[in-house]
Amino acid sequence: MSTVAPRSYQDIRQALLAHEELALIDVREEDPFAQEHPLFTANIPLSKLELEIFARVPRRDTRITVYDDGEGLAHQAAERLVALGYSDVALLEGGLAGWRAAGGELFRDVNVPSKAFGELVESVRHTPSLAAEQVQALLDDKADVVVLDARRFDEYQTMSIPGGISVPGAELVLRVAELAPSPATQVIVNCAGRTRSIIGTQSLVNAGIPNPVAALRNGTIGWTLAGQTLAHGQERRFAEVSDNTRANAAQRARNVADRAGVLRLEREALAVWQADTRRTTYLFDVRTPEEYAHGHLPASRSVPGGQLVQETDHVASVRGARIVLVDDDGVRANMSASWLAQMGWQVAVLDGVSAQDFSETGDWQAPQPPLPAVTEIGVEQLDDWLQTPGTVVLDFTTSANYVKRHIPGAHWAIRAQLPQVLEQLPVAERYVLTCGSSLLARFAAVDLQALTQTPVYVLDGGTAQWIAAGKPLESGEKHLAVARTDRYRRPYEGTDNPREAMQGYLDWEFGLIAQLERDGTHGFNVLS
Secondary structure (H helix, E strand, C coil), X not given: CCCCEEECHHHHHHHHHCCCCEEEEECCCHHHHHHCECCCEEECCHHHHHHHHHHHCCCCCCCEEEECCCCCHXXXXXXXXXXXXXXXXXXXXXXXXXXXXXCCCCECCCCHHHHHHHHHHHHHHCXXXXXXXXXXXXXXXXXXXXXEECCCHHHHHHCECCCCEECCHHHHHHHHHHHCCCCCCEEEEECCCCHHHHHHHHHHHHCCCCCCEEEECCHHHHHHHCCCCCECCCCCECCCCCHHHHHHHHHXXXXXXXXXXXXXXXXXXXXXXXXXXXXXXXXXXXXXXXXXXHCECCCCEECCHHHHHHCHHHHCCCECCEEEEECCCCCHHHHHHHXXXXXXXXXXXXXXXXXXXXXXXXXXXXXXXXXXXXXXXXHHHHHHHCCCCCEEEEECCCHHHHHHCECCCCEECCHHHHHHXXXXXXXXXXXXXXXXXXXXXXXXXXXXHCCCCCCEEEECCHHHHHHHCCCCCECCCCCECCXXXXXXXXXXXXXXXXXXXXXXXXXXXXXXHHHHHHHCCCCCCCCC
């Protein structure tokens, strides 16, 4: 493809060291991405490129480099990006193999910058921790102890420490005084593995709370490896806090942010940043999604602070960009910003906002290009067609959603693998495409129609509309047209992972600091 030039490993490395803006994008599905990738790669699969790119790489003249591992996806991605208006798109010279051949360090798993940073924090700060057996003994002895789970609520519900309370990471400094009102109460912070336990615990230490605090060493993985029992479906959540608690937490958080070098912005200065066409500025609301939906700042995106620190690459995919955080209490934005600053980001907290500034309501909506023109059908039409042979339904939702429930007989597919998908399908008189909402199916329909003479239709409203109409559903993996590579199976998810996989994951995390040193581009600076 003559219109897209190559970009070398050395060019990208020099830009990272110079803190220049760049987006290095792996356009494979999540599972192959998680097997090997450079440290500051953002994974935006070709399958979902149009749906994600505008939010994750908002400035059209950002220096973008795309790659794959020889599958031919990167060329297609580059063409799509140019068509979407991106003006500085390049292919990584030699792809993933070229990075390796040039001596570039490659990392496994997902959210690696955050996980490697967490290991560095523990190494530098000697973050206190207790083994699973020690925590179990405290609970058995009815000691004065509280266990706070720093993950998302849905993760906490899947599996958690018996008696634990869901307090996602950015909420810890704000809520801990009322969850452990006695300064003698031992506070235990846990997650599934290590990172959010370490960051959550060190947040409380940095904020100077009076309680003894420790991470549950190795999280629910450590708990499981110790042969201890996890709870499922727990519902314990934090409650609202008093004005006095909020004010005290705000002062503690501001002190930490100042020590980390977090910048301060008023609304006028934010407008100047946002108007600067030479720089990328992300505006994230780090409160809970429920608070955001109730009222938020225009043009802000809902990214709860704990997940932002854990998954920065998922939302701020331009390394070297500026990040502005906002809340309504002075705690969550300052604590989240303190970590981003230590991770090498130029980050500011928006000051001087009032309730009137949170003027927009509803959930965050990702910016997207115009939807392609397709031929739509309704639920009843599809139901009628399915009564006789000839209609083949393709479902482009996530494989996890498909396995959970799908239209009877539907084949699960990955958009970027349509040529392979077609080889696995029965002869059809027509194809009907769906996904959760029909959004991704619309883009897939254009691709599919270019490959076949068979008519292609899109189910209006997607599978959600089928479910709302009370139509029958199936579950299971009966009709997978391609392998389930859309999501990497995390060794710390669920309780049915082999012990070897769990231990292997911990061993991998322990080795991240050495990988950071070999890579040399991280720019992390942990508060002492």
